[in-house]
Amino acid sequence: SDFIVGLTGGIGSGKSAAAARFTEHGIAAIDADVAAREVVEPGQPALAAIAERFGPDVLLANGELNRAKLREIIFNNAEHKTWLESLLHPLIRQRIADFLQAATSPYALLVSPLLVESNQKEMVDNVVVVDVPEAIQLERTMARDGNTEQLVRNIMAAQATREQRSAAANFVIDNSADLASLYLQVDDIHRQLLLLAEA
Ligand code: ATP
Numbered sequence: 001s002d003f004i005v006g007l008t009g010g011i012g013s014g015k016s017a018a019a020a021r022f023t024e025h026g027i028a029a030i031d032a033d034v035a036a037r038e039v040v041e042p043g044q045p046a047l048a049a050i051a052e053r054f055g056p057d058v059l060l061a062n063g064e065l066n067r068a069k070l071r072e073i074i075f076n077n078a079e080h081k082t083w084l085e086s087l088l089h090p091l092i093r094q095r096i097a098d099f100l101q102a103a104t105s106p107y108a109l110l111v112s113p114l115l116v117e118s119n120q121k122e123m124v125d126n127v128v129v130v131d132v133p134e135a136i137q138l139e140r141t142m143a144r145d146g147n148t149e150q151l152v153r154n155i156m157a158a159q160a161t162r163e164q165r166s167a168a169a170n171f172v173i174d175n176s177a178d179l180a181s182l183y184l185q186v187d188d189i190h191r192q193l194l195l196l197a198e199a
Helices: 015-024 032-040 043-055 069-075 078-102 119-123 134-147 149-158 162-167 179-198
Strands: 002-006 027-032 108-111 126-129 171-174
Touching: 002 015, 002 119, 015 027, 015 108, 015 126, 015 134, 015 179, 027 032, 032 171, 043 069, 043 078, 069 078, 078 108, 078 119, 126 162, 126 179, 134 149, 171 179
Parallel strands: 002 108, 002 126, 027 108, 126 171
Antiparallel strands: none
């Protein structure tokens, strides 16, 4: 696709739910979190490089990445963290770019929690933000993941604020009501994006 739309929002805001509705309209979508996992799947060069640098402990018995171990290694070690990010970020970016380029829908969607915070915003022509009050964000995320309030609050604190996201938005979806309301808003924005993509 020549026209790329970023779909972002904080943890548990409803990005996946919104993306599913865009997909129903035939819009190709890639999730940045999924792309980030794919580049370290067994057989990928990045996983071999990680095992080479940090030793076999960073792999599980089945050959997959031991994420908990890797988190522990880079936690409080800025040099390791920088090394890992320099390895993975270009690979993730390339994977996303390849997908978006190959997509044949009228526009293509990049779903990413950190679109505003990262250089991923440079990859998109338009930004759609899914917005919910923090209380709803907390409640839905805790219900979905079974995490403690403190853990979710820590993740929220490391992400952009609602104000920062909204400032970068071309379209804002209010996902504080039910899914029917979310879908109506997605349908309306989809129609507008089709016009923008044609122009
Ligand atoms: P993450 O960044 O953590 O991947 P997300 O932004 O993709 O989250 P979703 O997983 O789409 O968020 O939504 C969070 C949770 O809230 C899910 O369990 C989802 O089913 C639910 N949810 C989303 N929108 C609504 C809504 N309008 N009404 C009720 N529940 C909703």
